[in-house]
Amino acid sequence: MVDMDTLVSLCKRRGFIFQSSEIYGGLGSAWDYGPLGVELKRNIRNLWWRDIVHLRRDVLGLEAAVLMHPRVWEASGHLERFTDPMVDCRECKRRFRADHLDTQAWLHYCPAKKDNKFEIPAGEACKHCGAHRTLCPVCGKGELTEPRQFNMMLKTFLGPVEDSAAVTYLRPETAQGMFVNFENVLQAMRRKLPFGIAQIGRSFRNEITPGNFIFRTREFEQMELEFFVNPLDTVDGRPADEYWHDHWIETRMAWYQRYGISSQNLRLREHAKEELAHYAKRTVDIEYQFAIGWSELEGIANRTDFDLRRHAEVSGRTLSYFDEERKQHLVPYVIEPAAGVDRTVLAMLTEAYHVEDVRGEKRVVLRFHPEVAPVKIAVLPLLKKREEIVSRCWELRDRLAARGWVTVYDDTAAIGRLYRRQDEVGTPYCVTVDVQTVGDAEKGETGDGRVTIRDRDSMGQIRVPIADLETAFADLLGGAAWAAVAARYPAQAGS
């Protein structure tokens, strides 16, 4: 599997992801998406939105503000409970998450073995002096303070005066936007249960230990669905909330696989009772085998009626649903599939990365699913000094772009190098215009009007009449196998 450093370096070199504010030394674990990264991210967002909102019959979209009323976080429990236990070292003043200390090896300056420092495995004490986890895991000397709770919401001040009345929080999750708008959506859209409200947007958490590239950052983007179900209903003989919870676990697992994540890199992890969030009846994580090991890609929780009930309590408003059949008001249960855009980007990059040996040379290729790939087609001139070739390339680029396929032109290297570059950013197909295509007016030779299409994965090449390009790409980018399309045209040697 590709390691994180290789990915970070590829992402920077090829314009996927840059360190934020890099010219100023970077801002702790913040990242900017470059020209290819933003296309990758847009594709992931758009596929999620298409599959969850547009194609389904039972989901509506929403986009709430990042800044919400402070009482939202009182009702949700975030003000009180969205905390991490922190400890400080009395010597070096470093700060740590108390709940992470037991799982990490620590650096120890042993007083019993002068001038000697060594690493001690997680959970173990020093054999020489007996020191253990109450000492700082970095300097190994200082005592640690008692854990205290540190709230992870970022705060700001709205209005001209910085006082407590002006304190507002940057949302730590998009979910609350759906809960506080539940009544508005219900009234405007006249939906019956079950139905969902979906949102994509940035959230902010003051993580103490962000890191691992875009895996954990203080600013991140979520794709969240709150799916409201009638707790009095049963589906297939099961309580509706349990039925729909399983439905969403299956649907979301299938979604990742549909866009190229292999099943052996995905697994489900059931949260243990004591691990469940205060609002959850059951939570199942979809984990991906990242370079840092199996980690959460998406969490799918049964939030019960906790949120709507709390918001009703704190706001004094009635947030309920009228069950026409039973003639009674009830508070819906909520199933929440909550995915991370950035983590999906990271999973897609990790999964796509391949290194191959091609005739003794290393080929790096990102085998993105065509709908995920940032660029669909690259149009390349075999000779950039031939004006007819270059202008034909641009003309084709414009034509294919107009069809809705992101298409680029590149002439900044020889063709072999250009192919490798497109491989490295995962472009599924290249189109090459050569002398044969355009002919040679001076010699009185007309071209054959055919161009080469090259397949990223097999490196196969075919000669296709320019008039056929749209049809060929509609098939290829629509999911047709390369072999099926290639069979219609003469092959060409090359790679």
Added chain:
Amino acid sequence: MVDMDTLVSLCKRRGFIFQSSEIYGGLGSAWDYGPLGVELKRNIRNLWWRDIVHLRRDVLGLEAAVLMHPRVWEASGHLERFTDPMVDCRECKRRFRADHLDTQAWLHYCPAKKDNKFEIPAGEACKHCGAHRTLCPVCGKGELTEPRQFNMMLKTFLGPVEDSAAVTYLRPETAQGMFVNFENVLQAMRRKLPFGIAQIGRSFRNEITPGNFIFRTREFEQMELEFFVNPLDTVDGRPADEYWHDHWIETRMAWYQRYGISSQNLRLREHAKEELAHYAKRTVDIEYQFAIGWSELEGIANRTDFDLRRHAEVSGRTLSYFDEERKQHLVPYVIEPAAGVDRTVLAMLTEAYHVEDVRGEKRVVLRFHPEVAPVKIAVLPLLKKREEIVSRCWELRDRLAARGWVTVYDDTAAIGRLYRRQDEVGTPYCVTVDVQTVGDAEKGETGDGRVTIRDRDSMGQIRVPIADLETAFADLLGGAAWAAVAARYPAQAGS
């Protein structure tokens, strides 16, 4: 023209835009986009991105973090200059923008005419006591303090300690993301001048007087392009920066008109010398005739080399471009078309709103351009009690949605009412399934397999074979005139 209150009310009732955190009394001038608003917003974002990034040969995309390194704002001048002059009333403690006072009428409690309060026009003094603008415009009693500068950036604290070292600002504009990544993009993407970097994303400004619905909010979304040009070049005999400035003014004016904004509601406003921002050589605003009067929709500035030069100075990095022909390093000039997503939404809503009299009844219709309309097609059953009709509707909804057109189903009212509702949210076409379509199995009658397509603007109706639906809608939504498509099918009476 539609007034703001009517728009706000329609937007809430029909699921376009809700007041943020409404159940808690709202958060000052923050708004949430509901199911239809988010589709409208997505369309605007996607059209901008398609036309600016995907279709053009010379623009690349980017998505930077909202949280940037504090030195970015030192370099950009925002820490020092992004301020509004504020005054306080010593009596009632209200706070005002000093530069707005001269243009507003004020409420005066006149000491010379006891217990008497009245309004005094902007710029005038009280005829009785001589009081003028140094008194509070609301209570009319208190003296106003001297103006002091108030920085409009929202701040937050990253990391566990709230001290000055942890202060970070929420970006007040997306533009700086392009400047600090200029070198990264240049290296990764190998572009030659002129080329642009485009970004869509949220920005935050601690406005003292937000308001007018989504026109001025503290959290808002920008669509910004930084177009880098070679200041040594000339185009058509003019300095390149001036040529491209005009190019972008024309391009952006045409863009709004292409998606339905009429030319009489658009105008250009040249910034006066003394009004220019510190970085600008020339700025031209595109103004729209909103309900609140002519106001800025987009600003197009020539930022010169100010930003890249300042970031180079403050960061100590070289931010320049090597001119291959002249064999010299230079700092590019920047032309910046900066549009607001929310203001474009407001302009589109304002422009689309029409009230008509249809046979003595009021019809409210949003005449959105098809590419702007949140929903493209509504599939409606004439009789919701006939199972074959309902299931055929859902089947058609799924089929049309799968073609990429946002399609909804609605059966919560009689057909006339359903049409009016779709008119009011701007859905260009309705498809109605009736008894004629499906026939009546009990009576042994087979249906004719045709459905009604109804046109929002003319209210014309035609009977179209189900097999033709995709072709008909590809034409209609692709820009074909209703009359041209309608001529192919029999008309049907109705509205």
